[in-house]
Amino acid sequence: MGSQRNCLLLLCALGISAAQAGDDVEQRKQAAVAATKGLVQQLGGALKKEMEAGGPAQAIGVCRDLAPKIAGDLSREHGWQVTRVGTRVRNPLLGIPDAWEQQVLQDFQVRAAAGEAVADMSFSAVVEEPDGRYFRFLKAIPVQAVCLNCHGPVEKIPTAVQEQLASHYPMDRAVGYGEGELRGAVSIKQPMDLPLKTN
Ligand code: HEC
Structure with missing residues (x-):
């Protein structure tokens, strides 16, 4: 009798925590979507x-300095890891995807090949990792016309930009993209044991 009762209590407790975890995941997703939207709009x-002010050679600072700065600010503010990863990478320090990100980027490529618009793609999951559980979120970044100035076919990249890229990123692989292609993703990783910061 006693053990049956304990068992029921346990089931009940599990049921509640599963429901709470479900809500939490939905909230985490909404927070990730909002943060990504803000980042993409600002950039x-x-x-x-x-x-408009100075052409592509002047705009380099946006992708080089502002993007990592906003991602860093968001990371510190929320206790998450916010970064941009690439299918081919210019800055290996920040841009190389980990195993989970590589897998999701490959899935995005498959979806793109099947005709889905890259701009509409995102994916999220709760992932068990060696040191704990993480909510993970990836929002695909499509190549737009303006990006081609610095990520398009090399012969179309203005010489002044080519020179700057060559001096800052001698091992640059983030060129040769076409409009509409998958450039990479905004990646957000939230430790599940850290409460979601609600303003
Ligand atoms: C004026 C040049 C320039 C333009 C235009 C530009 N980028 Fe970049 N991009 C860079 C540079 C430089 C980096 C390396 C940033 C760093 O050092 O972290 C970069 C890095 C990135 C990364 C991070 C992954 C990596 O390869 O290191 C992504 C994603 C990215 N750019 C996407 C875009 C998209 C999408 C657009 C168009 C909306 C765009 N970029 C337009 C210069 C540019």
Whole structure:
């Protein structure tokens, strides 16, 4: 009798925690979507402004300095890891995808080959890793026309940009992309044992 009762209590407790975890995951996803949207909008606005003000050679700072800065600020503010990863990488320190990210990027490529628009793709999951559970989120980044100035076919990249890229990134692999292609993703990794920061 006693053990049956304990068992029921246990089931009940598991049921509640599963429901709570479900809500939590949905909230985590919404928070990741919102953070990504903010990052992408800020970058897009800054890129447009710098391109108009001084052309691609001046706009390099947006992708080189502003993007990692915003991602760093978001990371510190929330206790997450926020970064941009590439299918081919210019900055290996920040841009090389880990095993999970590589797998999801490959899935995005398969979905793109089947006709889905890269701009609409995202994927999230709770992942067990050796040191704990993480909520992980990847939002695909499509190549737009403006990106070709620095990520397009090398012969189409302005000489002034080529020179800067060669001096900062001698092992650059993030060129040769076409419009609409998958450039990479915004990646957000949230430790599940850290409460979600709600403002
Ligand atoms: C004016 C040049 C320039 C333009 C335009 C530009 N980028 Fe970049 N991009 C860079 C540089 C430089 C880096 C390396 C940043 C760093 O050092 O972390 C980079 C890095 C990236 C990365 C991180 C992964 C990696 O390869 O290191 C992504 C993703 C990316 N760019 C996407 C885009 C997209 C999408 C656009 C268009 C909306 C774009 N970029 C437009 C210069 C540019």
